[in-house]
Amino acid sequence: MDSSWRPGTVRANGQRIHLVEAGEGPLVLLVHGFPELWYSWRHQLTALAEAGYRAVAIDQRGYGRSAKPPRIDDYRITELVADLAGVIEALGETTATVVGHDWGAPVAWTAAWTRPATFTAVVGLCVPFGGRGLVCLPTDPFGEHRPSEVERRIAGPDRIFYQEYFTEVPGTAEREFDRDVRGFLERVIYGASALRPAPSRLAGVEARALSDDELVALLRGSMMCLRRGEGWADRMRPPPPGALDPLCTDADLDHYVEAFERSGVTGALNYYRCLDLDWELLAAYQGRPPQVPALFIGGDRDVATLWSQAAARGLGAHAPRARPSIVLSECGHWIQQERPAQVNAALLDFLAGL
Numbered sequence: 001m002d003s004s005w006r007p008g009t010v011r012a013n014g015q016r017i018h019l020v021e022a023g024e025g026p027l028v029l030l031v032h033g034f035p036e037l038w039y040s041w042r043h044q045l046t047a048l049a050e051a052g053y054r055a056v057a058i059d060q061r062g063y064g065r066s067a068k069p070p071r072i073d074d075y076r077i078t079e080l081v082a083d084l085a086g087v088i089e090a091l092g093e094t095t096a097t098v099v100g101h102d103w104g105a106p107v108a109w110t111a112a113w114t115r116p117a118t119f120t121a122v123v124g125l126c127v128p129f130g131g132r133g134l135v136c137l138p139t140d141p142f143g144e145h146r147p148s149e150v151e152r153r154i155a156g157p158d159r160i161f162y163q164e165y166f167t168e169v170p171g172t173a174e175r176e177f178d179r180d181v182r183g184f185l186e187r188v189i190y191g192a193s194a195l196r197p198a199p200s201r202l203a204g205v206e207a208r209a210l211s212d213d214e215l216v217a218l219l220r221g222s223m224m225c226l227r228r229g230e231g232w233a234d235r236m237r238p239p240p241p242g243a244l245d246p247l248c249t250d251a252d253l254d255h256y257v258e259a260f261e262r263s264g265v266t267g268a269l270n271y272y273r274c275l276d277l278d279w280e281l282l283a284a285y286q287g288r289p290p291q292v293p294a295l296f297i298g299g300d301r302d303v304a305t306l307w308s309q310a311a312a313r314g315l316g317a318h319a320p321r322a323r324p325s326i327v328l329s330e331c332g333h334w335i336q337q338e339r340p341a342q343v344n345a346a347l348l349d350f351l352a353g354l
Helices: 038-050 077-090 104-114 147-155 162-168 172-179 181-191 212-220 250-263 266-273 275-281 303-307 309-313 340-352
Strands: 006-012 015-022 027-031 054-058 096-101 119-125 159-161 225-227 294-299 326-328
Touching: 006 077, 015 038, 015 077, 027 038, 027 077, 027 104, 038 054, 038 250, 038 340, 054 077, 077 096, 077 104, 077 275, 096 104, 104 119, 119 340, 147 159, 147 162, 147 212, 147 275, 159 162, 162 172, 162 225, 162 266, 172 181, 172 266, 181 250, 212 303, 266 275, 294 303, 294 340, 303 309, 326 340
Parallel strands: 027 054, 027 096, 096 119, 119 294, 294 326
Antiparallel strands: 006 015, 015 054, 159 225
16 A cells, blocks of 8 residues: 555544545545446545645445445435545535546436546446436436336346346345455456457447447346356456456456455445335436536446446436546446546546646
8 A cells, every 4th residue: 555645534424434634635435336446546646646735535335444334225326425524524624626437427426426526536447327326327317217127128038137237136246246355346347448358349339329229239238237057257258368467467456355354245245235225215317417526437348337438428418517428448347446547537637627
């Protein structure tokens, strides 16, 4: 760990939240996704601090050294947002720019959407603003329909969408994960990155908008849709020796493996198990656009960026203060780790314009 970073824990929204901070100045709150930790922001902490910001990367509840409440509904979106607000208060601040990646992105978007006086600007990596639906699925980019219905429509009759697999029988995905934590993480990191050769079905799709039918077909043939009885890791190949090094060295991977072997993955999976509940809880905000400055950053080889094309194209209409979206070339899902210099430059440019 960088000697200038300051690890600690705070009490936020009644929960223990572990965090690492660097620098002084306006607060920038960094929120990770699945299956990650505060450590996913290691390339951003120092860059933000050196530019005059107080950068704080947290372990979200259910992850790392943060609290792991026992009930599924403890992981509903309103509690995740309240955690972030509690962190800001515990740090002695009143406002922050919130930056989220993967699952951290819908948490960040929802925080800015529902509490604009506290979260005064927002950046989403991989996932643009998706309204009540949170994750911007094709055929339903802004949450017009219940997420579980959309997942089943995408998968079709003979497959299961990975999010439904995480929720269908609680414990199934946990057992798959626990059998080989390192192997699971290696496959997920490699499979969702731009390190592996692009499948032929992706040839050229990054350069054009896809129809809903094309996106559904793409997902059904990808690691995101499983055959019944298949495990998620079965859809992914293990990386060749040394293939992860440009993105995640053995020492980096050790950090994740140690944390997840200790904590398990149930809390992380409970985020997915609350999607229908989240959709219900956010009904009151339907039709009320976020009113704070916003930015979306995606990767052209990221399946989440691809499936959320409609939401990204419609971002300006649904978030009127959004800046033009940025899509990084030859970049997969782990954006802030695959392209740290470009992400840092985009973040600093956005922050400077606030």
